[in-house]
Amino acid sequence: MDLSFNFAARLDADLQAAAHAAGLADAGAFVPEVRVADSRHGDFQANGVLGYAKAHRLNPRAVADQLVAALAAPVRDACDIAVAGPGFINFTLRPATLQQWLTGWAGRAALEQGAAENSPLRGQHWVVDYSSPNTAKQMHVGHLRSAVIGEAIARLLVFGGARVIRDNHIGDWGTQFGKIIWAYRRHLDAAAFARDPLEEFERLYKAGHAAAEADPAVLREAQQELVKLQAGDPDNLALWKKIGEVSRGAFQQIYDRLGIRFDHELGESFYNDKVAQVYAELTAAGLAVESQGALVVFHPEHPRYREQPFIIRKSDGAANYASTDLATLLYRCEHFHADAIAYVIDSRQGDHCEQLFLTAQKWFAGTNRRLPRLEHISFGTVLGEGGRPLKTKSGENIKLKDLLAEAEERAFQLVGERSSDLPEAERHAIAAVVGVGSVQYADLAQNRSSDYVFAWDKMISLEGNTAAYLLYAVARIHSIFRKLSLEPGDRAAEAGAGGLDTAAELALARKLVKFPEAVQTATAQLRPHFLCLYLYELAGEFSAFYAADKVAVEDAPVRARRLLLCARTLLMLETGLGLLGLRTLQRM
RNA sequence: GCGAGUGUAGCACAAUGGAUAGUGUAGUGGCCUCCGAAGCCAUUGAUCUGGGUUCGACUCCCGGCACUCGCACCA
Numbered sequence: 001m002d003l004s005f006n007f008a009a010r011l012d013a014d015l016q017a018a019a020h021a022a023g024l025a026d027a028g029a030f031v032p033e034v035r036v037a038d039s040r041h042g043d044f045q046a047n048g049v050l051g052y053a054k055a056h057r058l059n060p061r062a063v064a065d066q067l068v069a070a071l072a073a074p075v076r077d078a079c080d081i082a083v084a085g086p087g088f089i090n091f092t093l094r095p096a097t098l099q100q101w102l103t104g105w106a107g108r109a110a111l112e113q114g115a116a117e118n119s120p121l122r123g124q125h126w127v128v129d130y131s132s133p134n135t136a137k138q139m140h141v142g143h144l145r146s147a148v149i150g151e152a153i154a155r156l157l158v159f160g161g162a163r164v165i166r167d168n169h170i171g172d173w174g175t176q177f178g179k180i181i182w183a184y185r186r187h188l189d190a191a192a193f194a195r196d197p198l199e200e201f202e203r204l205y206k207a208g209h210a211a212a213e214a215d216p217a218v219l220r221e222a223q224q225e226l227v228k229l230q231a232g233d234p235d236n237l238a239l240w241k242k243i244g245e246v247s248r249g250a251f252q253q254i255y256d257r258l259g260i261r262f263d264h265e266l267g268e269s270f271y272n273d274k275v276a277q278v279y280a281e282l283t284a285a286g287l288a289v290e291s292q293g294a295l296v297v298f299h300p301e302h303p304r305y306r307e308q309p310f311i312i313r314k315s316d317g318a319a320n321y322a323s324t325d326l327a328t329l330l331y332r333c334e335h336f337h338a339d340a341i342a343y344v345i346d347s348r349q350g351d352h353c354e355q356l357f358l359t360a361q362k363w364f365a366g367t368n369r370r371l372p373r374l375e376h377i378s379f380g381t382v383l384g385e386g387g388r389p390l391k392t393k394s395g396e397n398i399k400l401k402d403l404l405a406e407a408e409e410r411a412f413q414l415v416g417e418r419s420s421d422l423p424e425a426e427r428h429a430i431a432a433v434v435g436v437g438s439v440q441y442a443d444l445a446q447n448r449s450s451d452y453v454f455a456w457d458k459m460i461s462l463e464g465n466t467a468a469y470l471l472y473a474v475a476r477i478h479s480i481f482r483k484l485s486l487e488p489g490d491r492a493a494e495a496g497a498g499g500l501d502t503a504a505e506l507a508l509a510r511k512l513v514k515f516p517e518a519v520q521t522a523t524a525q526l527r528p529h530f531l532c533l534y535l536y537e538l539a540g541e542f543s544a545f546y547a548a549d550k551v552a553v554e555d556a557p558v559r560a561r562r563l564l565l566c567a568r569t570l571l572m573l574e575t576g577l578g579l580l581g582l583r584t585l586q587r588m
Numbered sequence: 589g590c591g592a593g594u595g596u597a598g599c600a601c602a603a604u605g606g607a608u609a610g611u612g613u614a615g616u617g618g619c620c621u622c623c624g625a626a627g628c629c630a631u632u633g634a635u636c637u638g639g640g641u642u643c644g645a646c647u648c649c650c651g652g653c654a655c656u657c658g659c660a661c662c663a
Contacts, residue, residue, distance in 0.1 A: 174662070292660070
């Protein structure tokens with residue numbers, strides 16, 4: 001068998017061909033359903049025979065036998081094949097096949113090529129809309145998941161061959177600015193502003209908000225400030241710009257720690273002059289109607305949205321996020337030629353997304369535009385250990401910068417305990433990678449649909465399915481190569497490798513070759529936890545191998561094949577962690 | 589009230605309609621003259637409930653129950 005990157009896809013294609021070769025009735029209807037198998041049964045299994053045989057009133061085991069007999073010779077040479085149970089076909093890759101694959105797919109570039117080659121994403125333009133904080137406020141724990149999940153998904157899509165446009169749809173327009181400006185004019189603390197301008201803007205907003213709540217006169221004054229801003233008053237506009245600059249600077253500090261860089265930061269204000277077209281087109285199409293003074297879209301065919309309006313212009317004439325989201329959608333189609341848009345937004349905004357997508361669908365159909373694929377990448381809330389949304393003791397949102405600082409601090413403690421021999425500067429650098437990586441990984445390792453409990457001890461105590469466990473495996477592999485004065489992936493070190501032999505070698509090799517399926521599943525479902533799970537299991541296989549079989553042995557062929565396994569494990573772990581947005585280390 | 593999400597071991601999680609429901613922690617018992625013990629090996633313990641569909645259901649459908657969230661101008 002030639003060096004297919006993705007064995008499951010290859011077996012699937014070969015089984016389909018076999019169905020035709022064997023002359024199966026209605027062979028086109030046979031779907032092999034090849035997937036990674038429980039290792040007790042082999043490496044891959046085809047489940048499709050059962051359904052096919054049932055539908056065609058055939059004996060499934062007989063069909064399976066026929067298919068196996070009709071399989072092309074290369075596949076039969078590469079695998080041990082068995083029909084089992086009611087009609088499963090099990091494939092176990094032979095040691096030589098494993099070795100051939102590991103030798104052939106040897107570097108990052110090769111993996112990228114393999115992953116993109118037959119990917120349905122290849123060449124597609126994907127806009128990933130994630131993070132999207134509001135200006136004048138610090139990012140807090142509520143902004144964590146969108147940023148972390150969004151970045152991982154963007155990287156997975158790139159790996160799958162898509163052209164990804166990362167767009168940070170910042171909330172930089174809205175009613176809050178009237179209150180901030182009002183408070184800025186009266187209650188600015190210049191010293192605090194010099195120290196941390198964003199913190200001061202945030203304080204001013206809270207002060208302005210509280211004052212407006214308490215006194216209707218203040219509310220009117222704040223609204224006047226907003227009107228002036230919207231009319232282009234130079235002072236207010238300058239202040240608004242300043243808020244934007246300060247905020248973006250602070251956001252970038254967070255993004256730097258998380259390894260995020262956007263291609264665009266087209267905030268809501270960018271769409272100010274683009275919403276009129278939305279109103280006009282939706283009204284002309286008969287989609288938008290006046291209701292209680294607002295411009296809204298109802299969906300009569302929908303049980304709920306025939307009553308629950310999608311408000312695209314407020315009764316005071318101002319735009320809201322429905323207006324700008326529609327304008328944004330159009331802009332992304334026209335300027336980014338989006339084939340798909342992924343909205344990484346928390347699940348509470350499910351109704352908004354549904355209404356947005358429904359409205360866009362009708363709008364685009366009515367104006368002969370091509371609607372891109374629209375995906376709401378929804379996710380649950382970050383909870384504290386009591387099962388309530390995570391807050392500080394005083395009930396405030398936890399600032400992201402504080403959260404990341406605490407992660408690094410806790411990691412630094414641990415590094416000090418475990419690796420006190422390393423220089424302090426390196427311990428700090430390690431703590432940054434381990435601390436931030438632990439937060440990212442804890443978020444990603446869990447199915448994004450559910451809420452998740454944020455528990456420092458589980459996250460950073462470094463046991464189980466955690467970033468530290470994976471980073472530790474990476475560090476140990478680097479250490480092996482360091483001891484031998486070799487570079488990982490050095491072909492000379494792998495030359496003359498003997499055949500894979502021990503149980504631990506084979507178990508590790510069998511795990512390694514399934515990297516493509518793990519990435520593919522995570523990408524297709526836009527769920528990074530599938531990749532996390534794979535990497536964790538891979539690190540587990542490596543640790544078992546490491547305990548069972550010594551790498552640095554005298555016997556040259558044995559040593560070479562074990563170095564090959566180490567190098568590929570390192571490659572998959574580093575590549576996989578990179579796809580999740582984590583950094584890795586050589587020592588920790 | 590309508591809708592969405594979530595119910596799996598003490599706790600935290602996994603399982604694309606597939607074979608004996610996997611893991612981690614915590615508990616118990618082993619393993620460092622040997623490449624990093626932040627490790628490895630072994631072991632105890634679970635699908636909210638009642639129906640249905642299917643060769644096969646944690647998964648799909650219908651009805652309950654529990655928790656969380658959303659539902660007219662904040663995003």
